[in-house]
Amino acid sequence: xxxxxxxxxxxxxxxxxxxxxxxxxxxxxxxxFGGNSAFKVLWQFIKGDPNLSLxxxxxxxxxxxxxxxxxxxxxxxxxxxxxxxxxxxxxxxxTGDLIGLTSGATLLAAIAIVLGGHFKEYLPEAVQFSxxxxxxxxxxxxxxxxxxxxxxxxxxxxVVMMLLTGVAIxxxxxxxxxxxxxxxxxxxxxxxxxxxxxxxxxATWTKNIILGVVLIIAYIILLPKGKAFNAMMLGEKxxxxxxxxxxxxxxxxxxxxxxxxxxxxxxxxxxGFVGLIVPYILRLLFKSNYAFIxxxxxxxxxxxxxxxxxxxRSIVAPSELPIGILTALMGGPIFIAILVKFKKAL
Amino acid sequence: MIKAHQINYKHKDFxxxxxxxxxxxxxxFLAIVGPNGAGKSSLLSVLADxxxxxxxxxxxxxxxxxxxxxxxxxxxxxxxxxxxxxxIPLEVKDVVxxxxxxxxxxxxxxxxxxxxNNMMYETxxxxxxxxxxxxxxxxxxxxVHLSRVMAQLQNEIAHTLMFLDEPLNNLDIKxxxxxxxxxxxxxxxxxxxxxVLHDLNLAAQFADKILLMKSGRVSAYGTPQEVFTAENIxxxxxxxxxxxxxxxTNNPMIIFG
Numbered sequence: 001x002x003x004x005x006x007x008x009x010x011x012x013x014x015x016x017x018x019x020x021x022x023x024x025x026x027x028x029x030x031x032x033f034g035g036n037s038a039f040k041v042l043w044q045f046i047k048g049d050p051n052l053s054l055x056x057x058x059x060x061x062x063x064x065x066x067x068x069x070x071x072x073x074x075x076x077x078x079x080x081x082x083x084x085x086x087x088x089x090x091x092x093x094x095t096g097d098l099i100g101l102t103s104g105a106t107l108l109a110a111i112a113i114v115l116g117g118h119f120k121e122y123l124p125e126a127v128q129f130s131x132x133x134x135x136x137x138x139x140x141x142x143x144x145x146x147x148x149x150x151x152x153x154x155x156x157x158x159v160v161m162m163l164l165t166g167v168a169i170x171x172x173x174x175x176x177x178x179x180x181x182x183x184x185x186x187x188x189x190x191x192x193x194x195x196x197x198x199x200x201x202x203a204t205w206t207k208n209i210i211l212g213v214v215l216i217i218a219y220i221i222l223l224p225k226g227k228a229f230n231a232m233m234l235g236e237k238x239x240x241x242x243x244x245x246x247x248x249x250x251x252x253x254x255x256x257x258x259x260x261x262x263x264x265x266x267x268x269x270x271x272g273f274v275g276l277i278v279p280y281i282l283r284l285l286f287k288s289n290y291a292f293i294x295x296x297x298x299x300x301x302x303x304x305x306x307x308x309x310x311x312x313r314s315i316v317a318p319s320e321l322p323i324g325i326l327t328a329l330m331g332g333p334i335f336i337a338i339l340v341k342f343k344k345a346l
Numbered sequence: 347m348i349k350a351h352q353i354n355y356k357h358k359d360f361x362x363x364x365x366x367x368x369x370x371x372x373x374x375f376l377a378i379v380g381p382n383g384a385g386k387s388s389l390l391s392v393l394a395d396x397x398x399x400x401x402x403x404x405x406x407x408x409x410x411x412x413x414x415x416x417x418x419x420x421x422x423x424x425x426x427x428x429x430x431x432x433x434i435p436l437e438v439k440d441v442v443x444x445x446x447x448x449x450x451x452x453x454x455x456x457x458x459x460x461x462x463n464n465m466m467y468e469t470x471x472x473x474x475x476x477x478x479x480x481x482x483x484x485x486x487x488x489x490v491h492l493s494r495v496m497a498q499l500q501n502e503i504a505h506t507l508m509f510l511d512e513p514l515n516n517l518d519i520k521x522x523x524x525x526x527x528x529x530x531x532x533x534x535x536x537x538x539x540x541x542v543l544h545d546l547n548l549a550a551q552f553a554d555k556i557l558l559m560k561s562g563r564v565s566a567y568g569t570p571q572e573v574f575t576a577e578n579i580x581x582x583x584x585x586x587x588x589x590x591x592x593x594x595t596n597n598p599m600i601i602f603g
Contacts, residue, residue: 002454090433227447233434236446237396238427242498243420243448287478288435 007292009011011237016301023066025310030318031059038064038120044316049167062205065180070203071309072302073211074268075216079301082275083294084222084333088148088227088253089157091285092219092338095275096261099162103270104267106195108135113191114180117191128321133210143169144258155236179243198269198324200250200309207267214263219254226291235287271324273331274301280334289312347372347507347538349405352390355385355562362388363399364562370540370555373387375533378542381558381583386429386542387511389559392424393444393540394509406507420448421506424498428490428511430444430543439475441490442466445497461500467527469493470521484516492525508532510541514548526552550574550597558582572598574598 028037034057041060044052082095089099096102114136123131146169151162152318181192194202231239238245264271278301279293286292305327312321349371355363363385370376378386384455392398393404395411404411406423424445434441442465446458454462466472470491474482481580492513499506507575510529514522529539530552543549548569549556556573558566562581566573575598576589585602594598 224452227444230436230440231444232449233431233436235427235429235431238425238431240396240416241394241420241423241425242418242444246418283435287437287440289440 002091003342009032009297010296011299014303018299018303018306018313020325021279021306023311025068025071025306026060026064027290028314029059029064033060048098063203066202066208067122067200067235067309068203068306069208070200070211070268071306073215074200074271075162075274075301075303076298076306077215077264078271078274079278079297079302079304080219080222080294081257081264082256083279083290083297084225084229086279087225087232087290087294088250088257089152089159089162090233090251091159091162092280093159093163093276093335093342094157095273096257097270098276098335099147099166100141100143101147101258101261102171102265103166103170104139104141104174105136105262106139106270107176108139108142108179109195109266110180110192111135113195114184115186129254130304133263133266136266137211138257138263139257140265141258144254145269148254180255184207195269197266197322198271198323199320200268200305201320202203202267207293210264214259218260222256223251223295223298225252226289226294229290270323271305271327274305276338277327277334278304278332280338347374347407347505348393348411348540349428350393350403351383351400353391353404353549355388355399361497361562363392366564367561368557370538372508372538373533374538375530375553376538376540376557377539377553378557378559379544379546380565381548383561384559384599385562385583386559386563390509390540390542394423395419396425407505417448420498421503422464423507424495425507425509426491426495426511426513430487430516432480432487434479436479437475438471438477438479438490439466441479442471442475442493445494448498449501456537457500461497465493465497465500466497470524471517485518485521488513488516489521489525492528495574496528496532496596499532501538504533504536506537508537508539510539512542512544514545522548546579546600549580551592551595558590570597574600 026042027256033041033336035315038060041052041056042065045061078096084095085096086092088094112132147162147165150165151158177192177196181189186190228239229243231242231244240246271288280298282293282296283298308326312323312326315321320342350366350368353363353366354361361601363421366389368389376564378389380386398412399560439462442462443454444456446461451457458590463472466475469492469547471486471489471493474486479487482490495508499508508529513525513526517525526548529541533539554569556570557564557569565582566578574589576587579587579600587600587602589598589600
């Protein structure tokens with residue numbers, strides 16, 4: 001089938017591009033491997049070469065490779081969560097950061113960081129370690145429910161209500177986070193600043209494994225839903241007539257998106273606009289055909305975030321630019337472009 | 347095919363539907379007619395299981411429609427809605443292909459493409475297949491959706507049912523006849539159709555049975571000859587009319603005024 005092979009063609013191209021960027025990114029950085037290239041060191045590490053120095057191994061595997069994988073996982077999930085939200089709300093402006101999911105997640109994560117110490121000892125051990133992550137998930141889930149309840153009735157979304165609810169949640173989150181910063185201790189303060197700016201610098205392989213598990217679960221459920229997302233454009237009743245269980249689909253999207261956004265926020269803080277930029281570009285190429293843009297956004301989100309992160313850690317090296325600055329720089333104009341295009345509809 | 351007994355549907359204290367009985371045989375073309383606000387669309391929604399009315403049950407193929415599996419049901423019945431979405435940023439062929447969604451998982455098969463192409467030909471939208479849906483005129487959009495709904499019921503299942511809510515809106519005269527022809531042909535293959543229509547003369551010419559509604563009740567039901575009498579129509583629409591015989595088809599012809 002022609003359109004199907006077209007999809008595989010674009011998926012292959014994106015995957016190849018992603019690998020190339022990952023390779024370039026691995027070789028980018030200030031650390032000097034004694035004249036060797038980073039790949040050679042990585043190869044030595046994979047082979048288990050005993051001559052490999054500990055610091056070489058640490059830089060290549062625990063710093064660069066971990067960070068690259070984290071950028072790939074988080075970029076992908078942020079972008080797919082944006083695309084899914086846009087399918088749910090039937091609007092290209094719906095993304096986790098604009099409708100307040102990220103703020104909700106950040107807020108509860110901040111509460112967990114600052115106040116968590118006081119009640120941590122009463123919680124079971126497994127919960128203690130993942131307290132921030134679970135709080136972030138609950139935060140994004142509650143925000144999601146709030147936005148959906150307020151802005152959608154009878155299957156129709158009021159876009160203005162959707163965005164304004166996001167603004168309100170962000171404002172509440174901002175003020176409470178500000179208060180928490182005011183009362184927090186030094187060490188907590190550093191954590192909070194990290195959350196607010198967003199960074200991939202704290203990447204570790206443990207985090208990557210958790211992210212990977214969340215990603216696989218989410219994608220098994222979400223990625224085959226391209227047809228269902230398309231049918232939703234007809235309206236919920238007509239989608240139901242096409243054999244789609246609309247209520248179940250909406251619940252799945254809400255829970256999975258909250259899970260993805262919550263996990264991303266817990267590990268990398270607020271990295272904005274990825275979920276807006278990637279679907280916007282894909283829509284220019286494939287209209288709103290979710291059978292295309294849903295799987296492609298999974299790969300293109302990785303490409304975008306990995307590129308942005310490689311730039312952010314190399315243009316002012318040895319220092320580092322917060323990655324949110326770069327994504328916002330790209331996302332802002334796109335936000336305006338969408339607004340202009342939808343001026344009448346809003 | 348479908349049976350419903352004493353449907354009541356209330357919005358607050360206002361009875362939208364009040365004790366409506368509907369029963370449809372295989373191969374029947376039923377036209378629902380009546381003045382604005384008579385409850386035609388609401389009746390169609392109840393029959394198509396879009397709204398549930400509480401105790402009353404709609405039996406579809408002798409089984410309550412709410413107990414059908416959603417996916418399985420979508421191969422047995424389809425609905426053409428009155429208010430189609432205006433904002434679907436897809437190409438026309440992608441919209442028509444949605445009608446085949448119940449039949450394939452990730453990629454459409456040969457039958458799906460055939461059904462899509464055939465129905466685009468039938469409804470005269472084949473030349474628009476690569477256009478963006480949003481740039482079409484109102485009538486063209488209607489035809490795209492008719493094409494989609496028809497494609498949904500192209501299958502091996504005997505006796506399928508189509509609900510159509512004012513399918514002729516915005517269509518020019520040629521396409522009005524074409525659309526009714528398509529529906530008629532569909533019912534001649536032992537399938538059934540329930541169609542909300544405004545044009546009584548077209549209803550008289552194409553439908554096997556007529557259900558005339560007024561203020562949420564059935565005011566007359568039967569063949570066109572039985573229902574379309576001067577008294578029935580003047581009473582339902584509160585407007586004078588004369589009935590004469592269609593010179594070619596011998597069906598009743600209604601002249602208002």
